[in-house]
Amino acid sequence: MSRTDVELVEEANTAFYETMERGDFEELSGLWLEDDISCIHPGWPLLSGRGEVLRSYALIMANTEYIQFFLTDVTVSLAGDTALVTCTENILSGGPAEESGALGPLVGQLVVATNVFRRTSDGWKMWSHHGSPVLTESDDEQGNETPS
Template identity: 70%
Template sequence: MSAPHTDVEQVEAANAAFYEAMERGDFEDLSALWLAPSDLGVDEEYHDPADTGVISCVHPGWPVLTGRGEVLRSYALIMANTDYIQFFLTDVHVSVTGDTALVNCTENILSGGPAPTGSEELGPLVGQLVVATNVFRRTPEGWKLWSHHASPVLTQNDEGEDEDTPS
């Protein structure tokens, strides 16, 4: 595959890299994909990094997390407690304006944890449907995540009542 040339292609590649790092459980790669004050030319020795480019994240059912420490700690916790996760992205839409890009997509998530018996096999796999909005900023090193917001999709059961997406 050739290198992405347009802004939209570059944002699509950055978005895919985010989900691939999650699937691999690669915390270092995932951390490098998030915007840092230094990406915006902010010298943290002389400026409060909270004043510029504060990142944020909302995982389904979680409160909003702000700042690199909180956001990256949440991913470390997720990775430490998830033996298997795979994202099938659908309905991906990318919009770029200047140095900001917006990606809306549906995350079809398949995940599993340890088997209840304590064996080394995966426990039952659980499926979840989530809509996500990822906001990216252009940096000298490429597009970096500025914000991720994910929310579960409610479905209706046979009685027509809303419920969380079935597992």
Template identity: 65%
Template structure:
């Protein structure tokens, strides 16, 4: 295994640990994944539809709020691409998200809703391993059907 392959796998594992922590509402696990130290105030997140949040404290509060108000969330990651350069790694992916409300009175699953978000995650290498520095998620508002391109190229999604 080459060093690049080992680093790529380590970044992929850190990326998956981030999504696992959010899925399981494990704030302690998320605390271990998000960057600390001298760059903690430069940590940032853009949740779909939210403004930019800056600083580790603000970012962690946002995840605590999301976890407290989300009964069920599951991520199926596709189109994952990893690039490593020195102590920084970039991950792009599509988050295929399934969320749901509380369970019904009879114990059956509540209503489920699916959505697509394209995400960019930036990781920083630390002495403790790869840590999340930046997360930016943007909702996919429209899917491009084959043959929908006009003479001037693809149509813009409706807002």
């Protein structure tokens, strides 16, 4: 039984996050289109082109000892050879190990993401990734406080 395009896009999207968790830069590089790609990490400026985008992932991988993504609210929309995936990234991450060799403190973060894929002869490849942080109620309340 052949897999549907939606299933293939879901697999490509899952592979992107699993590759990040493993810190496999070579495999991650192969998941992106060869040209004309873009990426916006939460809090970062727009990154354009394969060199800039892949350098950003190399930097993130080098400075992240542990990362795990729990994806929720995943939706896939198809239009010809383009697929749009939206999802919520429930991220658990830890920085480089401390002097004692123990993993740095784990931090939880909520990010909503839009991933755009394009169909190629080698399957569905990432064209653009845009992640935006979700502010929690306490973050929002702090931002709305009036100075005393």
